[in-house]
Amino acid sequence: MILQFNNLTLGYDLHPAVHHLTLGVQRGALLALTGPNGAGKSTLLKGIMGQLRPLDGSVECHDIRRNEIAYLPQLSQVDRRFPITVDELVSLGAWKQTGAFGRLKMQHKKKVGSALEQIGLAGFEKRLISTLSGGQMQRVLFARLLMQEANLILLDEPFTAIDSKTTEDLLEQVALWHQSGKTVIAVLHELNIIRGHFPETLLLSRQPIAYGPTETVLTDNNLSKARQLNEAFDEQAGLCSHA
Amino acid sequence: MFEFLIAPFTEFSFMQRALVGCFAISISASPIGVFLMLRRMSLTGDVMAHAILPGAAVGFMVAGLSIGAMTIGGIVAGCLVALLSGLVSRLTDVGEDSSMAAFYLISLALGVLIISLNGSQVDLLHVLFGSALALNNDALILLGAISSITLISLAVLYRPLVMECMDSAFLRSVSGLSLWAHMGFLVLVVLNLVGGFNALGTLMSVGMMILPPAIARYWVARLDGLIGVSILVSSLSCFLGLLASYHAAWPTSSAIILTMGAAYIFSFIAGSNGGLIKTLVAKQHKHLSA
Numbered sequence: 001m002i003l004q005f006n007n008l009t010l011g012y013d014l015h016p017a018v019h020h021l022t023l024g025v026q027r028g029a030l031l032a033l034t035g036p037n038g039a040g041k042s043t044l045l046k047g048i049m050g051q052l053r054p055l056d057g058s059v060e061c062h063d064i065r066r067n068e069i070a071y072l073p074q075l076s077q078v079d080r081r082f083p084i085t086v087d088e089l090v091s092l093g094a095w096k097q098t099g100a101f102g103r104l105k106m107q108h109k110k111k112v113g114s115a116l117e118q119i120g121l122a123g124f125e126k127r128l129i130s131t132l133s134g135g136q137m138q139r140v141l142f143a144r145l146l147m148q149e150a151n152l153i154l155l156d157e158p159f160t161a162i163d164s165k166t167t168e169d170l171l172e173q174v175a176l177w178h179q180s181g182k183t184v185i186a187v188l189h190e191l192n193i194i195r196g197h198f199p200e201t202l203l204l205s206r207q208p209i210a211y212g213p214t215e216t217v218l219t220d221n222n223l224s225k226a227r228q229l230n231e232a233f234d235e236q237a238g239l240c241s242h243a
Numbered sequence: 244m245f246e247f248l249i250a251p252f253t254e255f256s257f258m259q260r261a262l263v264g265c266f267a268i269s270i271s272a273s274p275i276g277v278f279l280m281l282r283r284m285s286l287t288g289d290v291m292a293h294a295i296l297p298g299a300a301v302g303f304m305v306a307g308l309s310i311g312a313m314t315i316g317g318i319v320a321g322c323l324v325a326l327l328s329g330l331v332s333r334l335t336d337v338g339e340d341s342s343m344a345a346f347y348l349i350s351l352a353l354g355v356l357i358i359s360l361n362g363s364q365v366d367l368l369h370v371l372f373g374s375a376l377a378l379n380n381d382a383l384i385l386l387g388a389i390s391s392i393t394l395i396s397l398a399v400l401y402r403p404l405v406m407e408c409m410d411s412a413f414l415r416s417v418s419g420l421s422l423w424a425h426m427g428f429l430v431l432v433v434l435n436l437v438g439g440f441n442a443l444g445t446l447m448s449v450g451m452m453i454l455p456p457a458i459a460r461y462w463v464a465r466l467d468g469l470i471g472v473s474i475l476v477s478s479l480s481c482f483l484g485l486l487a488s489y490h491a492a493w494p495t496s497s498a499i500i501l502t503m504g505a506a507y508i509f510s511f512i513a514g515s516n517g518g519l520i521k522t523l524v525a526k527q528h529k530h531l532s533a
Contacts, residue, residue: 012336049416067419073412082281082409083466092406095417100403128464144413
C-alpha cells in the first residue's frame with residue numbers, strides 16, 4: 001500500500017468534490033482515474049499532493065513524503081510564454097538534489113540530455129519553450145518527470161489535446177515506469193486508452209462508483225451511473241453527517 | 244562633445260550624485276520589472292506605488308522631510324498591502340488582482356484621512372516627483388542598500404521565482420517555497436518603489452521598473468538577456484535624461500522617463516524581436532528541411 005484514503009472528503013466552499021472516499025492504492029499500481037467533468041479527479045490529485053486540505057477524513061502516504069511525489073498538472077497551467085529553454089525547464093526536475101540554491105552539476109546536465117533523448121526530443125535543448133507545439137511541450141514535462149525519479153507519479157489529463165503519435169510514445173514511457181515498479185495514477189477521459197494500457201481504474205463521480213480491475217469497472221452499467229452525476233452543486237443540500 | 248556629455252558630471256557634484264543614485268535604482272529595479280512583466284503584473288507596480296504614498300506621507304508628518312521616516316513609512320504601508328492581499332487571495336480562493344486593489348484603495352483612503360485629520364499641509368510634491376538633483380548622503384546610502392539587498396535577494400530567490408512564474412503548481416509539488424518566492428518578490432517590489440521615490444518620486448519610480456523591461460522585450464527573448472538589456476537601457480536612459488534635464492532645464496524625473504518612453508516607441512517599431520517593422524516586413528520563410 002502506498003496511498004490510503006480514509007473516508008476522504010475534499011471540496012470547495014463546503015461543497016464536496018470528492019465525497020467519502022475510502023480505498024487503498026497498491027505499491028506499483030498503474031491506475032486510471034476517470035469520470036465526468038466535475039467528478040473530482042483533479043481535486044483528488046490535489047488532495048494527494050496536500051495542496052487542498054480535506055474537509056473530512058485523511059490521505060495517508062506510506063514510505064513516501066509529499067514532496068517526493070512527481071506531479072504533472074494539466075498542461076494549461078504552465079505559462080508557455082515564459083522565456084526559458086527546454087534544458088533549463090527539464091533540469092528543474094533535479095530539485096530534490098539541487099534544492100532552491102544548489103548548483104546544477106555535470107551529472108544533472110547529462111541526465112537532462114538523456115531524459116530528452118529518451119522522450120524523443122534530442123536536439124531541442126536550447127529551444128525556448130514558447131516555440132514548442134503542445135505535444136512537444138508535454139514531452140518536455142515528461143522529461144522533467146523522468147528527472148524527478150519519483151516512486152509515485154500523478155498525471156492530470158496527460159493526453160488531452162495531444163496527437164496519437166505523441167500519446168503512443170508517452171504511454172510507452174508510462175509502461176516503462178510501471179515495469180520498473182513505480183506507482184502511476186493518471187486522470188484520463190479516453191476509455192480506449194484506459195482499456196488498452198491501465199490494468200486498474202477508479203471511476204469517480206464525486207462518490208466512488210467502482211474501483212478495481214479495469215474490465216470490471218468500465219461496464220456500461222457503471223458508466224451510465226457516473227453520467228447521472230448532477231454537475232451543479234446543490235445549494236440546498238444540508239450538512240453531511242455521514243461520518 | 245566632452246563639454247556636452249561629460250563635463251556636467253565632472254563639474255557638479257549634484258549631477259554625480261544623481262547619476263550614481265539613478266544607476267543604483269537601474270541595477271535593482273530593472274530585474275524586478277522583468278519579472279513583473281513576465282508575470283503580467285506590470286500594473287501591480289502602479290498599484291503598489293499608490294499603496295506606498297500614504298505611508299510616506301505619514302512618515303513625512305511625523306518627522307518632516309526625513310528620508311528615513313518616509314522610507315520606513317512607505318515600506319511598512321507597501322509591505323502590509325502586499326502581504327495582506329497575497330495572504331487573502333491564497334486563503335480565500337479570490338484572485339490576487341482584486342484583493343490587491345481592495346487593500347491599496349483602503350491604504351490610499353486611510354492615508355488621505357490621516358493627513359486631513361491632522362490638518363497639516365504636507366508638501367506631497369516632493370514625494371510625487373522626487374528630487375534627483377538633491378540627493379544627500381543618506382539618500383545615496385539608502386539607494387545603495389536597497390540595490391544591494393535586492394540583488395542578493397534575487398540571486399537567492401532566482402530559481403524558485405522562475406518556477407513560481409512559469410509553473411507554480413510544479414513548485415508547490417516539490418517544495419513549500421512558493422509562498423516565500425511570491426511574498427519575497429512583492430517585498431522587493433515595494434523596496435524598489437520606495438527607493439525610487441527619493442530620486443524620481445513615487446509615480447515616476449514605477450517607470451524605472453516597467454519601461455526598461457518593456458523596451459528589452461523587443462530586442463531579446465531569453466530571461467538573462469532581458470535582465471541585462473533592461474539594466475543597460477535603464478542606466479543609459481538615466482544618463483541621457485539627466486543630461487537633457489541639465490542642458491534644457493527640464494524636470495529630472497520627466498526627462499528620464501521620457502527618454503525611456505522614446506526608447507520604447509523606437510523599440511516597438513524597430514525592435515529585432517517581434518518589432519512592428521519586422522512583423523510587417525517578414526514575408527520570407529525557410530524550407531521545411533535543409
